[in-house]
Amino acid sequence: MSDKPHEHHHGHSHPHSGGKDLSRRTLMQAAAAFTPLSLVGSSGADPLLAKDSSGRPLGVAGQPRSDSSIWKALREHAARMTILDTHEHLWHEDVRLQKKVDFFLLFSHYTDADLVTAGMTPQAVHDLQNPEIPLEKRWKDFAPYWPFTRTTGYGRCMLIAARDLFGIEDINKQTYRLLSERIAAANKPGWFEEVLKEKARIEYSVEDDLTTIRGEPLKLNPKFYKMVSRFDYFIMANRREDLDHIEKVTGVAVSKLADLEDALAKAFENRLREGMAGVKSGLAYQRSLHYEKVSREEAERAFNTLFGTPSPATADAATRKTLEDYMMHKTVQQVAEHHIPFQIHTGFEAGNRNHVARTNPSHLSDLLNEYPQVRFDLFHGGYPYGGEFAALGKSLANVYPDLCWLHIIAPGVAKRTLHELIETVPANKILGFGGDFFHVEGAYGHAQMARAVTAEVLAEKVEQGYLREEEAPLLMERILYLNGKELWSANPASPS
Numbered sequence: 308m309s310d311k312p313h314e315h316h317h318g319h320s321h322p323h324s325g326g327k328d329l330s331r332r333t334l335m336q337a338a339a340a341f342t343p344l345s346l347v348g349s350s351g352a353d354p355l356l357a358k359d360s361s362g363r364p365l366g367v368a369g370q371p372r373s374d375s376s377i378w379k380a381l382r383e384h385a386a387r388m389t390i391l392d393t394h395e396h397l398w399h400e401d402v403r404l405q406k407k408v409d410f411f412l413l414f415s416h417y418t419d420a421d422l423v424t425a426g427m428t429p430q431a432v433h434d435l436q437n438p439e440i441p442l443e444k445r446w447k448d449f450a451p452y453w454p455f456t457r458t459t460g461y462g463r464c465m466l467i468a469a470r471d472l473f474g475i476e477d478i479n480k481q482t483y484r485l486l487s488e489r490i491a492a493a494n495k496p497g498w499f500e501e502v503l504k505e506k507a508r509i510e511y512s513v514e515d516d517l518t519t520i521r522g523e524p525l526k527l528n529p530k531f532y533k534m535v536s537r538f539d540y541f542i543m544a545n546r547r548e549d550l551d552h553i554e555k556v557t558g559v560a561v562s563k564l565a566d567l568e569d570a571l572a573k574a575f576e577n578r579l580r581e582g583m584a585g586v587k588s589g590l591a592y593q594r595s596l597h598y599e600k601v602s603r604e605e606a607e608r609a610f611n612t613l614f615g616t617p618s619p620a621t622a623d624a625a626t627r628k629t630l631e632d633y634m635m636h637k638t639v640q641q642v643a644e645h646h647i648p649f650q651i652h653t654g655f656e657a658g659n660r661n662h663v664a665r666t667n668p669s670h671l672s673d674l675l676n677e678y679p680q681v682r683f684d685l686f687h688g689g690y691p692y693g694g695e696f697a698a699l700g701k702s703l704a705n706v707y708p709d710l711c712w713l714h715i716i717a718p719g720v721a722k723r724t725l726h727e728l729i730e731t732v733p734a735n736k737i738l739g740f741g742g743d744f745f746h747v748e749g750a751y752g753h754a755q756m757a758r759a760v761t762a763e764v765l766a767e768k769v770e771q772g773y774l775r776e777e778e779a780p781l782l783m784e785r786i787l788y789l790n791g792k793e794l795w796s797a798n799p800a801s802p803s
């Protein structure tokens with residue numbers, strides 16, 4: 308254990324009696340004394356997360372292991388190399404600059420959901436972002452839950468950001484004010500350049516700008532981003548208001564299915580003109596990923612049932628699904644026509660609701676098989692359906708398995724999944740990193756975790772005699788850079 312000061316939430320110790328009296332307080336104290344062993348003593352120059360108190364390295368999931376020269380060489384290679392970031396939701400820098408940020412910026416995305424799961428009320432978590440409430444009061448509300456949430460991948464990621472970007476070795480009662488001052492002071496022009504380019508060494512990020520979800524124009528800053536756009540609002544349209552919105556965005560009047568198809572084509576044209584590099588679908592948050600093939604006649608009937616009656620809301624779920632499935636196919640056909648990649652969310656849902664079974668990537672197999680000409684970038688390691696995810700990547704030439712978000716959901720699972728992908732999927736297909744954050748601090752921490760996971764997996768593959776030593780750095784460049792670069796640069800974009 309380290310000699311760092313630990314945080315104690317309770318003034319005096321509370322020896323428990325014979326192991327029977329594991330009171331909440333005792334548990335809290337035990338958790339508070341949990342030192343982030345896997346973070347101590349490391350620096351941003353080395354993506355290694357882990358050293359023990361005597362300086363010996365530890366693995367990304369905190370497992371002690373023997374050091375090796377190949378592992379060290381791969382960590383250093385990972386630290387130096389430029390990487391490609393296949394997925395972010397970063398606030399644009401001008402938007403970020405208008406926000407008043409403080410310590411709780413680090414607890415505004417993902418970590419906030421863990422706080423709720425740990426038992427903090429959603430309202431109290433929400434209030435952490437209210438700058439009108441004194442920082443000390445917000446800390447007091449947050450502190451009881453931090454010992455329990457610092458141990459997840461999300462918590463690890465914030466500890467790395469605090470350490471490497473702000474020089475704070477641990478987040479606790481002694482350090483949070485200073486960390487808060489440093490976060491506020493850093494919020495000035497140039498911070499994105501420093502974090503994303505200089506520190507995280509990200510060439511560019513594929514940006515899923517959530518403000519464009521309902522058809523708002525893309526605001527491109529090509530220095531940092533390739534932009535993807537969503538057309539899910541065409542797929543999920545089932546009320547007259549949805550069609551009104553589509554009319555407003557596209558200028559196409561919609562009263563029959565053919566109009567909706569025209570409006571979709573028009574929306575594609577508009578976004579391509581603004582520089583859209585690809586398409587993203589996040590519908591796993593709303594429905595099953597199983598999209599059936601629907602005839603045009605069935606779709607027309609569904610459209611007329613939904614919108615031709617005075618109260619379309621009464622239409623049954625099957626009717627809605629018929630039109631949704633049809634419009635998903637139309638969206639994929641637009642993607643095919645314009646030769647751009649299609650990113651699809653699979654697996655685990657962010658936040659504090661989850662309908663995980665419907666997000667299984669194997670639900671997509673019909674759609675993936677139907678459009679061999681479309682390059683599908685499948686997200687999030689399919690977590691927790693890593694096996695199905697790898698299986699799709701293995702046999703389908705048009706599927707690119709993407710580990711975006713996975714390193715912070717669970718670094719150990721990211722390791723396991725990467726091992727599986729290396730053994731199953733040809734090396735030019737694996738996409739190893741996407742930060743998936745609103746804030747650049749998270750993207751940085753996540754990038755370091757991805758580097759650490761990749762270096763460790765490749766080192767293990769060499770040590771186990773699976774890879775030759777000279778294959779490992781080449782594979783790392785494929786996984787963390789080249790595959791993404793090829794997918795996102797090689798598209799012919801709009802022909803015009």
Ligand SMILES: [Zn+2]
Nearest residue numbers: 394396515743
């Ligand atoms: Zn995302």
